[in-house]
Amino acid sequence: MTKRLSAVLGLLLFVAQGGFAASPAHEAILRLLNSRAGGSPREYADAVGQVAKDAAEGRPLQQFIIAMVSREPDAPREARISDETRDLYLEQSRDKIRALAETKSNPLAWYLLSLENNDRTMLKKAAEGDNVQALNAWGTIILTEALTNPGLEQDRMEAELTKGLECFKKAAAANDANGFYNLGMCYHRGYGAPPNPPKALECFRKAAEANHPEAINNLGGFYRDGEVVEKDLVRAARYFKKSADFLNAYGQLNYALALQRGEGVEKDPEAAAELLRDAADKGNAEAMNAYGMCLFFGDGVPKDDVAAGVWYRRSAAKGFPPAMDNLATCCDLGVGGEKKDPAKATVWKVRAQAARGDRNAIAWLSQNGHSLR
Numbered sequence: 202m203t204k205r206l207s208a209v210l211g212l213l214l215f216v217a218q219g220g221f222a223a224s225p226a227h228e229a230i231l232r233l234l235n236s237r238a239g240g241s242p243r244e245y246a247d248a249v250g251q252v253a254k255d256a257a258e259g260r261p262l263q264q265f266i267i268a269m270v271s272r273e274p275d276a277p278r279e280a281r282i283s284d285e286t287r288d289l290y291l292e293q294s295r296d297k298i299r300a301l302a303e304t305k306s307n308p309l310a311w312y313l314l315s316l317e318n319n320d321r322t323m324l325k326k327a328a329e330g331d332n333v334q335a336l337n338a339w340g341t342i343i344l345t346e347a348l349t350n351p352g353l354e355q356d357r358m359e360a361e362l363t364k365g366l367e368c369f370k371k372a373a374a375a376n377d378a379n380g381f382y383n384l385g386m387c388y389h390r391g392y393g394a395p396p397n398p399p400k401a402l403e404c405f406r407k408a409a410e411a412n413h414p415e416a417i418n419n420l421g422g423f424y425r426d427g428e429v430v431e432k433d434l435v436r437a438a439r440y441f442k443k444s445a446d447f448l449n450a451y452g453q454l455n456y457a458l459a460l461q462r463g464e465g466v467e468k469d470p471e472a473a474a475e476l477l478r479d480a481a482d483k484g485n486a487e488a489m490n491a492y493g494m495c496l497f498f499g500d501g502v503p504k505d506d507v508a509a510g511v512w513y514r515r516s517a518a519k520g521f522p523p524a525m526d527n528l529a530t531c532c533d534l535g536v537g538g539e540k541k542d543p544a545k546a547t548v549w550k551v552r553a554q555a556a557r558g559d560r561n562a563i564a565w566l567s568q569n570g571h572s573l574r
Contacts, residue, residue, distance in 0.1 A: 226255050226263070233266065234334050239379050240415045242448040242483075246277035253279050261294035268294070269316045275483075291317075308332035328368060333377040340368030340383060344392055359393075366393030373404070378411035385416065398429045409440075414449035421455060425464070438465030445476060453480040454488045461500070474501030481512065489516035490524040497527075497537070510537025517552070518574055525553035525574075 229251035236244035249270065256263035268290040271280045282290070295317075302310035302323075308330025315323035315335070321342070327335030347353060347361035366387045372380025385404030388397045402423055408416030421440030424433045438459045444452020457476035460469045474495045480488035493512030496505045510531055516524030528537070529549035535541030548571050554562035555573055566573060 470501030
């Protein structure tokens with residue numbers, strides 16, 4: 202084993218075991234991997250900057266990671282490299298990572314290789330080795346496939362959801378913030394276990410202690426809605442703002458809505474519209490619709506119903522029912538870039554019902570040759 206490969210192995214084992222980082226380079230890798238999946242663009246960009254710097258200095262693990270994230274649509278500017286640099290990084294690092302996976306059965310190595318190859322077998326090996334990133338990814342795949350398979354029998358569905366829950370439990374047992382967050386979502390929604398809001402709240406608190414922005418946002422939701430805890434709009438707004446400060450789209454959305462309504466914070470329509478636009482640009486369907494409404498009514502931004510219609514359509518394309526309702530209104534009134542068309546308005550109304558799970562609406566769209574979105 203070369204000196205370089207030995208050093209990489211030590212780092213891989215260290216990171217896979219979830220220990221505390223001994224250097225800024227180690228810490229940056231942990232932060233990158235966790236923030237990448239945790240909805241924290243600010244933390245992600247900061248961590249990527251350090252990892253990219255180390256990659257440029259010839260460190261193979263960092264080179265492989267930067268090569269993997271550089272082509273992702275939401276990759277921070279610091280991660281963007283030329284095709285030539287990416288090819289060079291992979292040439293210098295791939296064989297070392299593969300050797301660690303195949304000869305040492307290193308779980309993080311299997312996880313990284315699964316990213317390059319989109320290989321579920323590799324991802325499963327990483328999860329079986331208790332790599333927390335792989336456990337969260339594998340558990341998410343199991344849950345998603347079970348919940349989106351209409352032909353799955355109830356017993357099998359419950360068994361699959363339990364498998365996903367167990368993945369998150371393992372990640373949480375390693376004190377992983379994403380594991381706590383995913384576990385909290387399962388307890389909140391009743392995936393793999395009966396709904397248990399108090400237990401969900403406990404999981405979100407633990408994730409929030411590690412600055413997980415979506416868990417912080419969820420804590421705000423508990424206080425806004427008075428679920429489990431006493432309703433406290435001021436405290437809710439503080440949580441939403443903290444999540445938004447991490448540039449998390451859900452935190453931005455909820456803090457913007459608090460600013461619009463003056464819930465727990467002084468009204469500020471302009472700041473609300475700015476936050477909604479940023480969250481919409483990140484692809485959040487609810488924020489797209491809410492920003493469209495700002496434009497439609499001139500709330501915090503100049504009134505522009507045509508631009509509003511653009512955002513409604515983007516949101517509707519993601520399956521958000523209220524945006525479909527808004528498009529129906531646009532077609533009824535002949536605004537938002539739409540001609541007055543009662544028939545088209547009806548289609549959008551039915552699409553909104555279908556998006557909410559109305560089987561009759563789904564059947565009507567199919568029978569009349571209309572798409573769901």
